[in-house]
Amino acid sequence: MEELTAVGAPGLESLLALELTELGLRKPKLFLAAADAAGRVAFDGGREEMMRANLLLRGADRVLARLGTFGAADFGELERGVARLPWEKYLAPGRPVNVRAHSRKSKLYHEGGIEERVAKGVGARLKKKCSLERTDAAQLVVSIENDLVAVELDSSGAPLSRRGYRLETAKAPLKETLAAALLIASRWDVRSTLLDPMCGSGTVAIEAALMALRAPPGGARRFAFMDWPGFDEGQWRRARTDAQAAPAAPFPKIIASDRDAGAVEAARANAGRAGVLERIEFSVRAVSAVAAPPGPGWLVTNPPYGVRIGEGKDLRDLYARLGKIARNLGRDWSTTILTSEPALARATGLAFDAGLPTLNGGLSVRLYTSRSA
Numbered sequence: 001m002e003e004l005t006a007v008g009a010p011g012l013e014s015l016l017a018l019e020l021t022e023l024g025l026r027k028p029k030l031f032l033a034a035a036d037a038a039g040r041v042a043f044d045g046g047r048e049e050m051m052r053a054n055l056l057l058r059g060a061d062r063v064l065a066r067l068g069t070f071g072a073a074d075f076g077e078l079e080r081g082v083a084r085l086p087w088e089k090y091l092a093p094g095r096p097v098n099v100r101a102h103s104r105k106s107k108l109y110h111e112g113g114i115e116e117r118v119a120k121g122v123g124a125r126l127k128k129k130c131s132l133e134r135t136d137a138a139q140l141v142v143s144i145e146n147d148l149v150a151v152e153l154d155s156s157g158a159p160l161s162r163r164g165y166r167l168e169t170a171k172a173p174l175k176e177t178l179a180a181a182l183l184i185a186s187r188w189d190v191r192s193t194l195l196d197p198m199c200g201s202g203t204v205a206i207e208a209a210l211m212a213l214r215a216p217p218g219g220a221r222r223f224a225f226m227d228w229p230g231f232d233e234g235q236w237r238r239a240r241t242d243a244q245a246a247p248a249a250p251f252p253k254i255i256a257s258d259r260d261a262g263a264v265e266a267a268r269a270n271a272g273r274a275g276v277l278e279r280i281e282f283s284v285r286a287v288s289a290v291a292a293p294p295g296p297g298w299l300v301t302n303p304p305y306g307v308r309i310g311e312g313k314d315l316r317d318l319y320a321r322l323g324k325i326a327r328n329l330g331r332d333w334s335t336t337i338l339t340s341e342p343a344l345a346r347a348t349g350l351a352f353d354a355g356l357p358t359l360n361g362g363l364s365v366r367l368y369t370s371r372s373a
Contacts, residue, residue, distance in 0.1 A: 004045050005064040005152060006057060008177060010038035011358035012367070015184045016059050017041045023056055025049055042066075047232070050155050050225065051239040055218040058180035058207065061159045064141055064152040065090075073107045073147045075117045081149060082121025090153055090228050093126040096133035103144040118142055118151070138224070157224035163210075163217055165274035166203060174302045176217075178338070178360060179203040183211060185356065185367055186300050186336035193253045193297035197290040197325065202267025202280070204300055205256035209276035212252050214245035253293065254279060259286045287321050295332035299325075305340040305363070316347045323348030326370070335370045342366065 008016045016039075025043045039061075043049070053063045067090070070081035091097075099115040108114055115132055118140065123130035139154035161177040182204060188194060190212050196204045210217065219240060225231065258264050261284045271277040303322060304315060319339075326335045326348065337352075338360065339345055345352050345368050355366035 002044075002046055002050070003066040004043050004050055004053065004155075005066065006041050006043065006053060006060040007062050007064060008039045008041075008060045009181060009358045011356050012059065012181050012185075013039060013041050014356070015181050016057075019057060019059055019184055020053070023052065025053060047225075048235065048239065051223075051236060052243070054156055054160065054223050054225070055216045055239060055243050057160065058211070058217050059177050059184055061161055061177055062154055062156040063160075065155050067151045067153055069148060069150045071147055072144070072149045075108065075113060078108060078114065078149060079117040079121040079124070082118050082151060083124040085121075085125065085151060087122050087125045089230065091122065091126065091130075091138055092227075092229060093128035094130065096131045096137040097122060097140050098134050098137040099132065099140045099142055101142045101144070105146050106144045107147060108144050108149075114142060114144070155223060155225040157222065160218060162221070163274070164220060165206065166201065166270050167273065173201050174203045174338070174360065176203055176207060178358070179207045179302070180211075180217075181358075182300050182302070182336055182338060182367060183208055185369055186298050186334060187369075188298045188300065188334075189296075190248050191250075191252055193255065193292055193295070195290070195292050195297060195299045195329075196256045196301045197258075197287050197299070197322070198301045198303050199256035199258045199267055199282075200260075200263050200302065202256055202264075202270050202282070204302065205254050205267070205280045205282075206271050206274050206276055208252075208254050208300070209271070209279040210274065212248040212254070213276065213279070214247055215275075216240070216243040219243065251279065253281070255281045255283075255292060257283045257285045257290060259284065287318065287325060290325050292329055295330045297329060297333045299329065299333060299335045301336075302338045302360075303344075305344070305365070315344060319344045319347035320349065323350050326350055336368065338365050338367050340365045 006016050020043050067085045072078040072081050099118045101111040101114040103109045119130045119132050141152040143150045161175050163176050194208045264282055264284050268282055271280055350370040352368040352370045355368040357366050
């Protein structure tokens with residue numbers, strides 16, 4: 001049994017914990033007071049649970065495996081503590097490492113020194129010098145708080161957001177994992193209509209279609225754990241087989257539109273690469289021209305923010321039109337949006353919740369949901 005950590009967007013830990021629970025992964029818990037707590041949710045498991053988390057989590061960027069914790073008040077103790085960890089289970093001798101160090105309230109505060117001593121400790125255990133590299137290296141996360149050291153190894157490799165389909169982008173593209181988080185926060189039932197009237201490059205609609213297909217988001221990629229000594233190919237095949245499920249029946253109506261014809265063209269291309277082009281109704285139209293079948297349904301979208309695309313009264317008017325559309329859809333519709341300004345959310349006239357704060361491309365945003373229009 002190991003302690004595993006799913007890492008996602010900061011501020012959305014509750015959504016990640018919900019997803020872990022719904023996947024049947026055990027005892028998800030939030031980090032409440034750690035130097036690098038933002039976006040992290042711990043859960044119990046071994047290799048099988050680690051594989052399932054990488055394969056199935058839609059809102060996580062990576063999954064870390066905790067190798068151990070120990071006390072260290074100086075660099076010698078740090079190096080010796082690292083050397084006691086079972087690196088032979090995870091790394092081949094001589095494999096370079098990339099160490100990301102976080103330190104708070106500790107005598108060990110020089111992050112460059114921490115990284116060097118960690119590499120020396122790994123090399124001592126494997127009896128071969130271990131170099132520090134930034135690329136093509138095993139990714140280690142070392143957190144030190146109050147002289148307590150936690151060492152974690154990234155089992156994912158490339159971020160889990162890289163599904164492989166989004167090669168075409170429109171203005172202000174939304175990361176795949178954040179689009180999935182919007183859908184999770186909305187509590188879409190994966191049966192009713194899903195509408196995105198400002199679809200941009202189509203990420204929300206594509207993630208919705210993949211959810212409805214029950215398609216594992218990591219089903220067509222490699223992971224870092226596949227290079228670990230003792231990787232069990234048979235166990236991985238079984239995990240992938242177990243992850244396959246029948247699509248939602250009947251398949252929900254997914255409607256995506258944008259006033260920008262170029263954005264819709266990009267969205268179609270991305271949907272084609274994701275294998276869901278025929279599952280989404282794309283069109284070029286202004287927000288004011290959007291229509292949808294009778295509810296129940298969910299409106300989920302990432303509208304423009306003033307910082308990125310426009311500003312001032314024009315944006316407030318756009319949000320007001322969005323709110324009018326949402327209300328016209330009926331009381332059995334829910335609305336979820338991501339935006340940078342509470343004033344823009346208020347301009348919709350919808351009764352949003354307090355919102356979950358997070359980041360999108362380094363910009364502070366909030367994820368708002370209105371359960372009825």
